[in-house]
Amino acid sequence: MQVPVLLFASVAEAVGANTASVALDEPATVGTLRAALARLVPGLAGASMIAVNAEYASDDREIREGDEVAVIPPVSGG
């Protein structure tokens, strides 16, 4: 399954892109996504949260076709 992932801030800068297309074996989870991202750039997303459909998700959350997935590096708003 090919999963488009939105990238932001320092993670987007490390990758050099605002999006990444990640191939994941099914069933895919946030945890397997993290591992795939770490293969892209070692340590990538280690400190980041992952959001699925604009909600924070834990590592055991399943990722399905059509989900909007985003890497959320430590936030610094406010």
Add this chain to the structure above:
Amino acid sequence: MIHTHVGAAVIHPGEVIERVLQPRNGGIATFLGVVRDHADGETVLGLEYSAYAAMASRELAAIAAEAARMAKGADIAAVHRIGALRVGEISVAIAVGHPHRGPAFEACRYVIEQIKARVPIWKREKYARGDSAWVDPTVEPIAREQSGESREGEPQEGEPEADRVSAVQVPAAGG
């Protein structure tokens, strides 16, 4: 009444306060986040805020709803600005109206602390010495200064973040 917004428009604090100024509210508590001219010993010229817009709006609305439940009967207005801001400009404005000041103060504090903890907005500081860097809230200020980690990988001059949209293929684990 709850009003929240994430957007690029200049924030007018009076307008934010107006939203919670109701005859029944005896206390209005407000917070303004303002771009300051220094960070970790460096002189700052401005900030650039970027956001995961859909989620930021959603989280801000959720935070305001939580605060309204905590301070029963509170009216809440919270606005976060994104884009490029200069020193002295308002980045976030919160106003809470409640019949009594205690719950108003508490709800106002809750909203800003939650914004800083979980709303997907990031700021990039522009320093007087010429470079800029994403703020990493997980690193202690002195450690950040010494490690220089936050200085790595800045985009080239004249290359805005938003223009670099490319798909990066990451193969599956397999085998």
